[in-house]
Amino acid sequence: MENSHASPGLLKQANSSALHRALREKGAATRAQLAAATGVSVTTVRALLEEMLRDGEVERTGLGASSGGRRAAQYSLRRDKYYGAAVCITDGQAHGLLVDVHGEIVRAVPLKAGADGLRTPVLAFLDGLFAQRDIRSIGLGLPGVVREGCFWHADKEGGLHSVAVEPALSRRYGVPVVLENDVNAAAIGFARCYETEFPGEDPAETNMAYLHFDRGCVSAGFVAGGRVIRGCGHFAGELGLVPTADGRLLDECLNDPQDGREYTARVLEAAVWVCGILNPRYIALGGPALRRECIGPVNDGLSALLPGPMCPELLYTADIWGDYQIGMAWLTAEKIFHMVQIIKK
Incomplete structure (x- = not known):
């Protein structure tokens, strides 16, 4: 804006x-x-x-x-005048979306990686939509740090490298482009679904956390006052890098085989950190590495450890792809119309 x-x-x-x-x-x-x-x-x-x-x-x-x-x-x-085009990428998979002005998904298609990875199928998908519809914006969700129009990724030695994705897409298609981290987009999508389920919720007052347990890492998307919290370097949400009570990083702990009690203790520890910093109204837990049976004990642990005003509603999300797509569809639709705001001084 x-x-x-x-x-x-x-x-x-x-x-x-x-x-x-x-x-x-x-x-x-x-x-x-x-x-x-x-x-x-x-x-x-x-x-x-x-x-x-x-x-x-x-x-x-x-x-x-x-x-x-x-x-x-x-x-x-x-709904049939202008559209947005979105692509959701994570874990080497991608889905392409056609989005209407209200952020509703008109069509979703899987994109298969080629010899050069996902670059060719993503561009082919976008080229096809631009030939068929009046596309006014592009959204791209990526599994890593997104900052100043660039996608940052780590090499095998742990060094960070950036790819200027937004400028390249803007030059090619001549429309606004929005980039977002995959878990942040999923948090936005889950919050949108929650607001639909409970219409009395004010989107501008949303306070929530979305904890995603993947194989090898734990990450989070945070929303406070209706806005995604990214941090000064856009690294907010890297929960797996936080040390646990035994001195190891959370990622290390959850990657080791553990019995249910130890696993639950680590998840509870992470949830308490989030509550102490963010004080969310609700926390959504999901991801392929989450042990769903821990949710009840974690909820009991939060109730025992935290005072009432700090204790969040604990929810389970079974479909990160659904949350991810809904979030990217909404972000893409926001860019369809050129937004101008007058600031009075």
């Missing part, structure tokens, strides 16, 4: 951005509801909606609830 001083052209863009954002959040709304949600005058809302109707960006989708007088028309973003 851009922060700009006001001028007539920028003011119009900012007002349009506010309407796009409100329509994405509400799904459908009347002119009065949009004016109330955005702070834009009803007259300006009417003019912008008429322009969006002519351009095919929005459509009338019925009538709002009656307050005693004539029922007002509702408007919503057209």
